[in-house]
Amino acid sequence: EFQQEAKKLDQELKDMLGLTLSSRMVHLYQVEGLSEEEMAQLTPLVFSDPSLDVVHEKPFSFLAQPHFILELLPGQFDQRAEAVKECAELILNRRNIAVRYKTVYVFDGVDTKTLDKLCTYLLNPVEKRRGEMESSFEPSVEWTQEETVLQGFVEASQSALENFLKEYHLAMSLSDLTMIQGCFKEEGREPNLTEVKVLDTYWSDHCRHTTFMTTLEEVDLEEADPSVQKAYGLYEALRHELGWENKPRTLMDLATIGAKVLKKRSVITDLDESDEINACSIQRTLRTQEGPKEALIMFKNETHNHPTEIEPFGGAATCLGGAIRDPLSGRTYVYQGMRITGAGNPNASLADTRPGKLPQKTITQMATKGFSSYGNQIGLTTGFVEEIYHPGYEAKRMETGAVIGANLKDHVHRGKPMEGDLIVLIGGRTGRDGIGGATGSSKEQTSSSVRLSGSEVQKGNAVEERKLQRFFRQERATALIKKANDFGAGGVSVAIGELADSLDIHLDQVPKKYQGLSPMDIALSESQERMAVVLSPNSLGDFLSLAKEENLEATVVATVTSTGALRMYYGERLVVDLKRAFLNLNGATARASVKVAPGKQKEHASPVTTLQEGLQAMDNLAYASQKGLLENFDTTIGSGTLLLPYGGKNQETKSPGMAALIPLKDLTTYDASLMAYGFDPEKMERDPFVGAHDAVVESLAKILAMGGDLQGIRLSFQEYFRKLGEDPFQWGKPFSALLGALQAQMDFQVPAIGGKDSMSGSFEDLHVPNTLISFAVNTEHMEKLLTNDLKGGVTTIMKLTTPRIDNLYDQEAFKRNAAFLMAQRDKGHLLSVDTLKKGILPTLVNMALGNDVGVHLLLHGENLLGYDPGSFLLEVPTEKVPELLLEGAELSLRVLGKTRERAFFSTEQEEIALAQFLRKVKAPLQSVFPSFEAQGAVLEDFTSTITPKAPKRLVDKPKVLIPVFVGTNCEMDLERVFRKEGAEVTTFVLTSVEETLQESIKDFCARLRESDLLMLAGGFSAQDEPEGSGKYIANFLRNPQVKEAVEDLLRRDGLILGICNGFQGLIKSGLLPYGEILPPKDTMPVLTYNTSAKHMSRMVQTKVISRNTPWMSKASLGDVHHVPISHGEGRLVVSEFLFQELKKKGQVITQYVNEKGQPTMEAPYNPNGSYYAIEGLASPCGKIFGKMGHSERCAEGLYQNYAGQYYLDFFKAGLAYFKDQNRRDS
Known part of the structure; x- marks a missing residue:
């Protein structure tokens, strides 16, 4: 029942290899430095969970079956082995323990040939190798290529230098190497290999933008379209304005000149400039409870394409990690991230995978796990995720992360x-x-x-x-x-x-x-x-x-x-x-020539003018719902999410971008950051100039759709092109794209103040599509944001069109539309807004799915799938339509339809249920990123009237202690909400550097004896390892000193609260549901992997069925509340006998319920398959409470595209336990 990993593997092998197998995965730990007694002690505490696992000891029976062993390559960070060491050191109070982790794959009844085929499929040689049952712990990494002096280098011939480049796999050019030769000849010495390798790294395209800094000696626009020639004239005029006539033309020059000119003209005055170039940085005045504060907003985008292509998990994880560290090094706190990726067809079969490549499905699934696990563990809110499918990304994946951070200006x-x-x-x-x-x-x-x-x-x-x-x-x-x-x-x-x-x-x-x-x-x-x-x-x-x-x-x-x-x-x-x-x-100065080809027109296709045609066309990756992808990412940590990535009561309406409260330490802020992207690979392939201009317009339009103003938007670009070589036409593609982006910057007076380029998107004869992504950022008052989920009722759908002139969006018309949107926003006339990037029908379907709103369309032969990223769909109150038409008389604004109560799309001739559209958009990615849904029974309703006893002592200002373990990431949210409710909060970091662990434990216990409430926060303590969450917390609680201090807290009528990872630790320690710390045994309940075998991040509904804990003193029995969850192991497994005991004692406090308020096993209402739909449990005395839902992430003004009912008095109720003079014993 609990072998989710093996079941998932069986399904994958069936889908990819056509093999129907029964597999087992055995976790193999090779340990050195433990006695037999210590090993016996650690086995149920660290290596296994008695409630879930079968422990194998020598002789290993599974070795008689077909199997192979995989292990990480030497030198790779082994998260699981590291967690074992941390837990063992915590329990045994000593170091010098060596651990090696391996996975044994066991298959029933397969022959040697099939076994080899399975191993080949599962083994990525970039990260793993075949292993043995036992291997030496001696260091297996050897010193490589010592700093050998390269004798004869300074006198080497050109052919010898060419051989040198190949022999040492250098990325530099022969001209670079010749330049190095000249330098050392001048110095009168031979270099060593380390010096050459350092230069190769320092001068690489990745570090020094070699391609973008190449001198463009000749620019041939003879074949180019007139709009490109006109834009080039603009570029030359701007160079003259800056006095750059003698400066070489480069792609970098073209990419940065717009911002430099707009700054010179004083159009932009908010740039934060310094010697440190860590990220795009702007200054903004933010509203706080202490009045206006000057803040720095930093944002950064970057790709990790090559690493993710060859090792998807690690490559994608470090894409995010690297992006975060850039604003972080600028001393800003990074609080929200966006992920934009490009892939080939993930539904392609293994047989269609090119030699030397991993399957696209493997790459995209593992990259998603890498990026999401890193973000979830570090505690970064993921505000927007989108994957773009194009055959060119089979050449090399695109893995892009964009992040945003902030700090008070005077703190930098x-x-x-x-x-x-x-x-x-x-x-x-x-x-x-x-x-x-x-x-x-x-x-x-x-x-x-x-x-x-x-x-x-x-x-x-x-x-x-x-x-x-x-x-x-x-x-x-x-x-x-x-x-x-x-x-x-x-x-x-x-x-x-x-x-x-x-x-x-x-x-x-x-x-x-x-x-x-x-x-x-x-x-x-x-x-x-x-x-x-x-x-x-x-x-x-x-x-x-x-x-x-x-x-x-x-x-x-x-x-x-x-x-x-x-x-x-x-x-x-x-x-x-x-x-x-x-x-x-x-x-060496690189040189190239540019020749721009004319843009290609889109092949003529018959317009889609009926709902039925549109329905059939939407069974396509381009229109596929990516909710199953998004659910892997924590979208609410930080307590600042203003727009959920998927909104509406069903969480099915994808937002156009991301918005979050801007966090400033120890301050309450009332302003939001907005970020959106623009890019379409098909458009960029046909016409890089128009495609890049469209990308900028699209990003601006999405900011407008979220309620942001055109004024104040700042851009950052991400370029990704094929290896250009020496072909002038290939150089013409990024040149043309950057010209289009420059034209857009000047058209709308919006500068690109940063960017990143990756110019190696080639695999043999396959190349990535021309890629220029425009990231747009602005700030706005949180109360002015707009959402795109249709509200329904008596409302009208209107279309606001931005026309084109010579293929480009009319800049004046777009500005007028932007001003109109801001005016209607401020009047409260805009109920929902979205852009027409994907066309009328897909956009309306997306807007409707969130709240099951039907639409009756008034069509006049429009192409329902027409790409139009610079135009808008508006939902407005029907009674305001005449006013809007009057105020928009000079705009291209018309009524497109009306919302209707029944969830159907209709015209005068057709009617199709919205549910049919939902099935269509879910289908293309269901086997890749399933949006977890499962049938399940509605459970019996029950309640308990038991309430907890009042404390023996009262406290005016309760003291809350929040331990921060390695991997805790919710402590800041909890610290904020406890302080808001009047508590005195101490956040205690458990330290283990320089042999300080025992000293730290002693200090923690002393603080706990002075505290009234122990708060075990959410996160990934010890990375949720080894193989199960909460083990580190449970073993920490079992430490004799800590155990005694916890028992003292309970004797003093203190409270213990555990949320998510903290709840997992309470369950594993025995504090829940038994009320005391116990050794592990197989009859104890356990929080294990979700039945979906994936991380689940979404909003859920829970019902209060018992108030037998102080935390529910301000709630009523039967109250249904919405709460965000984000976890991979939230499935509470409990025996029938124990459940009845818990029920009788009023210890089951909250249950997952459906829309009717019924406890259920149906997913996604019960998101993890928790037995008896249990979400929260209390101890018999009620003083210990744990739950999976993140109540600390609920606050007024958040989640504006989700109409939830939140229990905002949760923390006030817990603290009132210590203060309320009117409490009575039950």
Whole structure:
């Protein structure tokens, strides 16, 4: 019953290989450093769950069946093994335990050939290898390519240099290498290989935008369309305005000139500029409860295409991690993220997969797991997710992350590095993962990439980055930082190398994950979750102490000098000595010519003019619902989500973009950030110029549709093109696209203030589509936002069209439409708004699905699927239509239809049930990203009138203690809401750096003895490992000192609350439902994997059926509340006997219910398959309460596209237990 992973694998093997099999997955732990007694002690506490697992000991019976073993490659971060070590060290109070984790795949009755086929399918050689039952714990990584002096290099011939490029797999050009040869000839010495590799990394396209900095010597527009020629004339005029006549023309020049001109003209005055170029940064005045505050808003987009293509999970995870660290290094707290991806057909069969490629389904599913698990663990709200399907992305996947962060302006301190300043590395340790990532991302992929690129892909450790997030939110820490940089592409060589012109770096001081790393490995490793900061020497002590408080390692690794050189030492040995002046040349000047071809017209297709034709056409990936994809991502953490990604009561209406409250530490804010994207691959392929212009307009239109103003929008672009080579026509594609984007910036006076480029989207003869994504960002008052879910009632649908002139959207008409929308928004006339990106029918269907609203259309031969991203659909009160038509008399505004009570779409000739459209849009991705639904019985209603006893003592200001374990991520939300309700809150970080764990436990217990309430927050303690959530919390609670302090709290009539991960810890410890900490046994209830075998993030309804806990004292029996959930292990498994006992004692507090308020096993109402629909449980005395729903994420003004009823007095009720003089014993 609990083998969800194996069942899911069986279904995958049936779908992809056509094999009907019965598989088992055995978790194999190889441990060194434990006695037999310790192993016996840890087995039920760490390695298994007695309620769920069967433990195998030697001799292993499964070895007699067909099987193979897979394990991670040496040097890759093993999250599960790390969690085992952390739990074991917690229980045994000692270190020096070695753990290796492997997975044994067992298949009944398969032959050797089939077994090999299965292994080939499941094994990605970039991350794993076949393993043995037992293997040595001796370090298996060896020093590679020591800093050997390259004898004869400075005198080598051109052919010898060409061979050198191939032999060492360098990404640089022959011209670059020749330039290096000349430099060292001038210095009179031979370089060593590490120096050449550092230069290769430093000058890579990924790090130094080599393609975008290429000098464009000739621009031939003879064949180009007149609009392109006109835009080029504009570009030349702008160059003249800036005095750039003698500056080389480059793609970078074209990409940045719009913002520079608009700044010179004082059109934009909110740019935050500094020597640190971490992210796009703007200044905004935000409303807070203390009045207006000046804040910095930083946003950043980037891709991780190459790594995700060859190792989807790790590549996608570190895409997000890297994006977060850029604004984070700018000292802003990153609070919301967007994910835009490009894939080939995920429904393609394995037989259709090209040699050297992973199947598209595997790539997209594993990349989704990687990105979502990283974001969910770090505690980042995912506000919008969209995957774009195009055959060109089979060449190389597109994996794009965009994030946004904020901080008070006066909390961001910057300074200039001075001689004698120190460089401190803070965060994760360094391994061999990621070596060559920057140069690998700069190369086109070949059929051998998957086999040869293993070390280029990093393994992310999100909980380490969560620590960095917390640390950089402390002004005490950021006030000490002069300058910061994150460890992304290029590792130490770039992250530290960019901080100052003259540096001495001590590679031997860099903390390492394991022994065996060479100086070159350390210099180039792209291990994640690391930051480099510049400090004055007198700030070092305070900085290191603050890092220790956050359980972070911090080490001095470099010094600012005045030598004019980047020098790296290993001990006393000088490994790298490169002149800064030479480094800054960024390689040999590359040159290219540009020739722009005319745009292609779309092949003529008959317009779709009937509902039935539209219904049939929507069974297509282009119109597919992606809700099943989205459910993997936590969309509500941070308590700031203003627009759910899918809104309406059914959560089926996809929002046009994302919106969130802008969080400022210790302040309540009332303003929102908005972010949306624009891009269409089909349009960009036909005409890069018009496609890019459309991309900008689309992103602007989506901001307008969410209630944001055109004024104040700032853009950032993401370019992704094929490897350009020397073909002028290929260079003409990004050139034309950037011209289109420039034209749009000037048309609408909206600058692109940042961007990223990736110019290696090729695989043999296959290439990615021309890609320019426009990300638009603005801020707005939270109460002015608009949603796109139809409200229904007596309402009218109107179409607001933006016409085109010479294929481009008419800028003046678009501006008039924008002004009209803002005026109607302020009058309250706009009930819902969306853009017509996908055409009239798909847009209306999306808007209608959220609330089951029917529509009667008044059609006049329109193409129902016509692409029109710059135009809008509006839902308005019917009585306001005459007023709108009058005020919009000069616009292209007309009535398109009316909403109707029955959930049907109709015209004068047709009527089709909305449910048919829902089935159509669900079908294309159901086998890839199933939106979990399951039949289930309605359960018997019951209630309990038992209430808890009043406390023996009253407290005016209850003291709340929130422990922060490795992986906790909901503590900030809880701290905010408890403080709002008048509690005194202490957030306690459990530390384990520098042998401090036992000291930290002792300190925690002392604080708990002074507290009234223990709050166990949600998150992923120890990454929800090993193989099950809450184990670390449960084992922490079982610590003898902690156990005694918890028992003391309960004796003093204190309260314990656990939400999500905290609830899981309470269940595993025995505190729930028994009220005491117990050793594990197989009769205990357990919170295990959801029946969907996936993470579920959505809104659910719960009903109060017992008030036998103080937290329900302000609720009534039978109340139904909406609450967000986000978890992968929320399925409460409990025996019938125990359930009856819990029911009798009033311990079942809340249940999942359907729309009729009935407890049910039906999904998605019961989102995890929890037995008896149980959502929340209390102890017999009611003083301990746990629940899966995140009540701390409910607040007024949130989730504006979901009409929920929230229990907003939850925390007030819990604290009232300590204050209420009128309470009586039950």
